[in-house]
Amino acid sequence: MKNANNFPPGWDEERVRRLIHHYESQTEAEAIAEDEAAFAIWWDERQALRAELGLPAEAPPAKTAG
Numbered sequence: 001m002k003n004a005n006n007f008p009p010g011w012d013e014e015r016v017r018r019l020i021h022h023y024e025s026q027t028e029a030e031a032i033a034e035d036e037a038a039f040a041i042w043w044d045e046r047q048a049l050r051a052e053l054g055l056p057a058e059a060p061p062a063k064t065a066g
Contacts, residue, residue: 007016026034047057 007013023031043060050057
């Protein structure tokens with residue numbers, strides 16, 4: 001990371017380092033919880049949009065063991 005011009009707008013080397021540290025220091029359980037929380041937000045937004053468009057709600061996908 002030698003050239004700041006390689007970063008998208010609003011990003012810099014420090015931000016990238018913090019992001020890497022965040023993900024490298026997570027436990028597997030924390031990573032799964034973060035993924036599930038992000039999915040729940042996405043699902044709620046999708047259902048709200050479907051309602052706004054007058055489309056029927058979808059059943060959530062079945063949770064797989066894992």
